[in-house]
Amino acid sequence: MEITVNHGNEFVVALKGRLDTVTSVEFQDRLQKETIKESMVVVEAKDLEYISSAGLRALLSLKKSLSSQGKELEIHNLNAVCTEVFKVTGFNNILTVK
């Protein structure tokens, strides 16, 4: 999976490929190394092909961490399959999906 980050008005994390058991650990490690000063974090999921429950847990962990700091998380441009995963698990209720 490719992870690219971009600081600006929003902190944007662009994901490309698969967010699964192995890559979700990479995802979490990568974000831990970042100093996020922005109040809004956007996960750009346009090129995210696949997400498993491990990926969802990584996003949930990020959401909790950001919330404790008074920051917000949004997920943008999920594809059809990933959207279905969010709906089935109820993650569309707890994460802001656009």
Next chain:
Amino acid sequence: MTLKRNSKLIDRKFIQYLIPSILMIFAMQFGSLVDGILIGNFLGSDALSATSLVLPILYVVQIPGFALGVGGSIVVANLLGKRDVEKSKRVFSICFIVGIGISLIFAILSFFVSTPLARMFGDALVNYSSDYVFMYLLTDPIITFALIIGSFMAVDNNPRISSIFYILSNIAKVGLEVLFIKVFNWGMRGAAFSTAAGYLVGSVMVIFYLRSKERTLKLTFKLQDNGFKDVFKASSTSGLNLLLTAIQMLIVNIVIGQVITNSKDLNAYGLISNMVFVFDLLCGGIQNIIPNICGIFYGEKDTYSLKRVARKIYLINVITTSIIFVLIMIAPDIYAICFGYNDFTDFQSVAFVLRIYLLSFIPYEINKFSMNYYPTIDKNVPSLVTVLLREAIIVLPVTLCLLYSHGLFGYSLACALTEASTVIITYIFVLVYQRVKKANTKGILMIDNVDFESFDVTLTNDMSNASLISEDLTNFALSHNVPNRESQVVGLASEEIVSNIVAYGYKNGKTNYIDINLKINEDMMLLRIRDDGKPFDPTKYEFDESEEYSTSGIKLIENMTDKMTYMRILNLNNTIFEIKFNGGLQNGNHS
């Protein structure tokens, strides 16, 4: 990444089934041997001769138990492989009802037919033989119950309990036989009753089976859509084999009594007869696992495992037979001493006859493989050919001709010739039969040609493999024109289950193996994940429904796939997913 299918997982299962099976058959054969010794020593040689004479009747009496036990467990193994639990319960119940019903008729007949049957073998030993036949018939319901439950316990995830059942029964039988004959003075009736009484003692193991969490089979009386036809088909080979063996034994025994008159040849015939016991003692357990393991793999259409296990059984069987063959061929005198033979004047002629007879055993074991294997994979015709050839069509005329013309040497030669020719004719028949019928099978093992796209790999229990297999499966599905959504879902299902197995399935710190199989048909995919971790049924997993979201991978895939089923077969977790794609396979490339 290049993941490949290997046989590590099924090899472990093979050993788990093989060892109890060998011990079980060893115990059964050993029980028979000690039975003869006890009768001979406590009741005399006339009593022992009487038991030999009535052996064909005992074979017939055992037909319901053996045929329905073996035949029924083959059908159940196939059905469990197809995950048809309800029908397997019906077959299990039918076998019990029919078996106990027939054996009850035998029990009632015992009061009327025992003496007339015993008289068939002459009046000299009628007191001994009628008592023996009477008690055997009377206790047949117990024997039939034991033979049927023993077979079903093995196929229903409990091979160890089944083995202990037989071992315990045979040990108890020996102890009780001494008690009945020496202490209670029950004579031949006591000797015959000890078999059923031993099984009654062994039946304590049935309680463990009934309490086993691995058990799938239960009695049911809802017998609509019954499995009578399947049971009859699968039982026909073993039943016919027992019946023809009994008839053949009856005729040959009568003729031998007429043709062989000197004591030296009679003693040599005794040595020859016991040779079957030696080979069955050591090879019977290997053959015995064919219905249980091959039957399930056949039902699952797991051609890789079926081929692997069948070849292994065949090879181990031939190697074991060859070792015994060589040992007796080199030292027939030591073999003779083992059976109490002590007249070594002109032993060369006896040794020659023994060696000729010995030639029959490698083909004999191959024929037994055919008779066990072909019905297991629902190919009854080749097994019936083998049974008819070796028990009737070839063996009787050839044996009788050579027995009359050349005595014991002729008999030995006839056995070797008929067994060998049965192997050759059966195999030619199998090859021609497949060609004529244009069957979708190939080779001597008649393995089905795979007519669907199949992905077959074995993983080690490493968490990184959960991601790798997921990606591989998705790519495989996409490359076979499965729509994108379903291709992603199949990857998701595999990742969630495999990661769960790796995280919670094992606590032994060893390398463990997980078999993954994906079959793609026209409008659906079937994904099977098989592991030998601790039993875990994802369909019964309880979710925390209080939260408005769920991080459970199991819940996710249960909702995203069309069907998730679970079965514990061969002591393995089998989780199966159906993923349908209504529009059918796509043509062209996928993004």
